[in-house]
Amino acid sequence: MDRALMALSLDEEEEAPFVMPDLPGFSSAEDNVLSIMGRALNPECQKMSGLILTMSRKWQKEGRVRGVALSKERFQFIFQSEHDLLDVLDKGIQTYNEWALVLERWVENPPEDYLQYVPIWVQIGQIPVNYYTREALTALGDLVGKTKVVAFDPSKPITQDFVRVQVLFDVSKPLKTHRVLDLGGGRTTTIRFHYEKVQKRCFTCQQLNHEQQICPLKFRQRQEEAALRRERRQEVLHQRKPVLDKDDPLFGVLNESQVGIDPLTGRPKIVKEVLDEMRRYLLAEVGEDILVKVDRVQKTVEEAEKDPVAQRTILRLEPVPVLSYDLDKGKGRVFDYGEKEEA
Structure with a gap:
């Protein structure tokens, strides 16, 4: 009996996968x-x-x-x-x-990031007076997710103390409630984010997947949390492997600071497709001196880095957000169950 059971077990482990018939009635x-x-x-x-x-x-x-x-x-x-x-x-x-x-x-062959993003309308408040432009508002929306729509009409009065943008938000990340902006010359300011139609979330870590009372961070002091995040961030920076190795055609052409992941957005500074195109250009025989090619690549990247729109369209191959003149497009309520700040 034992030998029969052992043989049965082994037979089950060695069974070939069942092939689903490719017939209309099965799919x-x-x-x-x-x-x-x-x-x-x-x-x-x-x-x-x-x-x-x-x-x-x-x-x-x-x-x-x-x-x-x-x-x-x-x-x-x-x-x-x-x-x-x-x-x-x-x-x-x-x-x-x-x-x-x-x-x-539904898609027949879903990508790796399928069911990873949700569209959210974000109200951005306390925006500095000099940054009421489509380009600036797009950059501010990118701090939360991928900006898709900017509800902003520069030709009309703005009666609310915020501007609305729609972003694709990565649900594996926490919601941001505010962000400090460096305005240059030692000046900083803080902008606020409020999310429409987002009801419950953990108000300790701002994640969308658990209650506050079971948050693993609830019993930690804020200063300890900040110190731990800084330590981990520094460890990652020190342990990060170079993006460009010595055999890479772009080694010595671009700096490590120009490639890799942007810590502000969590997305590549230059996407792989653009880097691969630069490599092909440097290796191609087009009758140009290699120094001319290097100089052209360096200048193209440097000029794009100075312009947030060029960074988005040229280096990251992202579409320009749609500009909506309907300031209340898809508008919903902002739910805030957190503790209110004292005046």
């Missing part, structure tokens, strides 16, 4: 075309059965959408019409039980 890809995939950021507070039954009523799509629970964290909603699907996505960030959801349209 639901055709139905999935009109579907939205989603992820609950705080599954402990977002029971999946309630989410599936509630969201269709919340969207006012009862009878026209069908929810499917895929796991305790992931779900799918299949729509009957393209109009209803787009209407839900156009609502911006969605919540269930006051905690955020990540929603994206």
Whole structure:
């Protein structure tokens, strides 16, 4: 009996993977075309059965959408019409039980960062008077996420003490409540960020995936947190491997400070596609002296670094944000359950 059980166990381990038949009746890809995939950021507070039954009523799509629970964290909603699907996505960030959801349209081969970003409208307040321009507002929005829309009309009066931008926010990161700006000449100022339609979050670490009472940072002093972050940041900087090794055509052409990850945004200073194009240019036989090529690459990068718009479009290959003259586009309430600052 023991030998039979051992043989059975070994046979199971050696079984080949089951190949799903590539037949129409086996695949639901055709139905999935009109579907939205989603992820609950705080599954402990977002029971999946309630989410599936509630969201269709919340969207006012009862009878026209069908929810499917895929796991305790992931779900799918299949729509009957393209109009209803787009209407839900156009609502911006969605919540269930006051905690955020990540929603994206179904794709057959999802990228690595699928269900990682949510569109959020951010109210930026206390902006210095000299920085009410599309370029400056785009740069300020990039401090939170990837700026997609700037709701700003320079030809009309601004009656509110903030400007709204829509960003794609990485849900693995904490929300920023403020940021100190260096204005040059030893002058600094602090801008504030408020997030529309974002209800609950941890008000200790500003993450969207757990309650404040279970936050691992709650019982630490703020000074200890700041010191620990500084120490870790310094360790990372010291241990970071050079981006350009000695065999790289760009070694000695660009400085290490010009490549790698920008600590302010968490994104590459120069994306891989642009770096690869520079390498091909330096190695190509085009009848130019290598010193001329080096000088041209260096000047191009230096000029782009001086202009935030050029950094975005030339070095990072990011699209220019849409300029919306509708100042209340997609506007929603700002939920703040944190402690109020004393006047």
